[in-house]
């Protein structure tokens with residue numbers, strides 16, 4: 001068994017099954033991990049915080065693809081990106097008659113502070129066009145389109161969290177499944193893409209698991225268990 005590195009782990013597609021439910025065995029791994037665990041997600045801030053609380057670990061979180069960073073220990077919340085540009089984007093997008101696509105009670109964006117998520121069933125072209133006008137970029141995680149500031153990602157989040165925790169980004173083991181994990185993969189000492197990973201994450205990772213979704217996560221961390 002090798003010494004356990006701190007872990008930076010994605011949520012959707014990595015800790016979850018194809019049904020989007022977090023796998024209980026993956027939660028056990030996080031609860032028992034003997035080094036810091038950083039939950040890094042495209043989801044809004046309350047989701048990873050709740051995950052950490054229900055798992056029973058100190059919340060150490062990169063949310064909104066790096067737009068929101070929180071290290072529970074140091075009691076500091078850091079925001080990145082350009083929320084005003086995102087607000088202007090959303091106004092222009094709605095003005096053109098488009099919808100974010102999440103229905104009346106928009107749980108994807110209700111607590112979102114630095115970027116906006118658009119349902120994958122909405123057309124891509126107006127997003128790209130209007131994002132560019134507002135100095136923003138669009139990524140497709142396989143779960144949503146995220147319209148975000150270009151200089152902010154899970155990698156900028158990892159740099160900030162690592163410094164706060166007294167580690168280098170290169171000390172971390174990173175596990176993920178999609179384009180929004182490429183930035184952490186590039187910084188981490190070891191990066192693992194689960195078998196369901198998109199082409200971007202698969203290409204950026206040091207290794208790729210045989211198993212998909214949360215079973216892939218369990219396989220990724222097996223050498224350290």
Ligand SMILES: O=C(O)COP(=O)(O)O
Pocket residue numbers: 010011012013040041042043141142143144178180
């Ligand atoms: O919110 C998304 O689109 C994907 O979330 P994830 O980064 O936890 O996979």
Ligand SMILES: [Mg+2]
Pocket residue numbers: 010011012013014141176177178
């Ligand atoms: Mg993911």
